[in-house]
Amino acid sequence: MSVNVTIPVSEAETLTERLRRGNLFAGPCPSRDILKNVSSRWGVLILISLRDGTHRFSELRRRIGGVSEKMLAQSLQALEADGFVQRIAYPVVPPHVEYSLTTSGEEIARLVAALADWIEVRVPEVMTHRAEFEERLQGGE
């Protein structure tokens, strides 16, 4: 369970540099897994969805277009295990389960949402660039 990783530290050692405990550039570092859960196809959308409060399983399922029950449950569990999502199950029938962000979940969701916002705003430019890029491939060959 050790996560000690040697990292190169320059003379100009910043604050986050001193606090950094993982190293994404080292292959077997657990930070890779964490990033994977958070930045996965459905992980991103779950985190963003939960930013506006508590939601039930079926609400999330409806909100997130194209997600299957299996993947939603799986992704939610991964985020719960990492401590980003809190799950509360009320022992009633029919079942009632609520999902919300933990404190650290809110923090990381903020960063993820910033990335998502940037992308959604820039979709047109990127698509244009993609078209030009592929056009250049045609002409160049």
Add this chain to the structure above:
Amino acid sequence: MSVNVTIPVSEAETLTERLRRGNLFAGPCPSRDILKNVSSRWGVLILISLRDGTHRFSELRRRIGGVSEKMLAQSLQALEADGFVQRIAYPVVPPHVEYSLTTSGEEIARLVAALADWIEVRVPEVMTHRAEFEERLQGGE
């Protein structure tokens, strides 16, 4: 090539809300692809690596632990097509190719790096939480 997507707009319409052109929550929106390239296993590390300047193919390969030639080339091309990475090939032998961030690449790399930094710092807490979570599963069953 149309990317028009209807999005719900509340009365409190923010700035990014008005500029938003894509919708990650709609299944077939191209924003999903963009996010995928950027937040992919190797895309993240490439963007972060290029933040400190221009690098050659083999430099990136060495720096990013565990990446294969194939995936590095593939990921770089995806990022180039989307306009985040600029590729300059010098017509010499042996070949010499340099990769760097475009302006929009720098912007998105900043956001990705913020996410990565946050994760690397929190690796220990998350690992602890994971252990406790799995322990609870044992005891609860």
Add this chain to the structure above:
DNA sequence: CTGCATCCGTCACGATACTG
């Protein structure tokens, strides 16, 4: 050195059916 092409194993993912 920097790729591209090919083969091939793995596993992520979706569809479906079933349980509490």
Add this chain to the structure above:
DNA sequence: CAGTATCGTGACGGATGCAG
């Protein structure tokens, strides 16, 4: 309603060989 179990497919990703 909120999952779990099972199965089948396809995409992802690694290894190797080759070209410019």
